[in-house]
Amino acid sequence: MDSKPQGLTEQQQKWFASVRANLERETGKTLEQWVEIVRRECKETKPKARTDWLKATYGIGQNRAATIFGVAFPAEMGWDDADGLRAALWTDPASTAVLAALEAAIGDLPDVVTGQRKAFTAWSRKSQFAAAKPLKGGGVALGLALTPDTSPRLAEPRNEGWSERLKAKCVLASAGDVDAELASLLKAAWERS
Template sequence: MPSDLAHLTERQQKWFASVKASLETRTGKTLDQWVAIAKTCPHDKPNARRDWLKAEHGLLQNSAMFVLHEAFPEADDAGALRDALWRDPEARETLESVRKFSESLGPIVVGQRKSFTAFSRDVQFAAMRPVKGKGALLGLKLDPALSPRLIAPVRAESWSERLTATILLPDAAAFDDEAQDLFRQASLNG
């Protein structure tokens, strides 16, 4: 299980525990043995490593990702991922505005992925990514008909398909009372 559980929801923590508990039964190898195998991988990119474990060793997707997380925890450094993604100071300020607001809504887990920042309770209800030269895109688990500011996603996003509405935030000021209310409503769906 990941050593830093603060960025995981309770549901995610239970999932990691179940994968870990069943790994040896399903594969015949302990987690330590899988970690040793993963470290012999000739690739250095996470997706190539995952594909290698699947193709060469028969691991399924979730098991492969779990093993890689344990073998290469530095690849999941949330701070480094956030800094790499949110380089633009204005977009970063918008992210921080949303993150600070999320703290006022009770227990919300803010998780960092390579291409977006996720907001979850039991499940993900919002996510954000920077948009070059345009600010940040906030995806929400809401019906786009709720507000004229919401639009259905115009392209497939790497975040959860449950997020069915987006709002473009050109700067932190755009995360105004209405946008905050939409975020709050989405948080009730997570």
């Protein structure tokens, strides 16, 4: 049984492995037992509803739930198809242009691992330092592993769904917003990771 997201740093791979390794000790059931339980009992079909069900029924939190459901329903997680996830997420040409500008700005930084998820594209070094997700109307929300007081362009994120390490957010309306100052902010976040 193996299903985990692609595009993980070594540290992130170790974290996923520790969640799996400690599942039985922390819950009293093996991963295989949890997979059988959710396949047999969970009638929910959407990922969030499944996670909510597992928490309400068994007290299992989001990270363990993702591990269990990633094995129980691997095709639905889509973690093995980074290109497919990217194509499904980045459909708006204006948002995609901003993403391309971000990728160009990040491209000069060494040791960057790109991770594609359903809701965002993430960049990590040893840990995640940035993530971007498209917004309706062609903009992009960018999260950074910085504090909001680092720049007037930054604000606190609210329920973004990416790593809790990303303490600052800015909205990029166009590819032109990925300027020298933003490249400097990306580098500062990279340095902290």
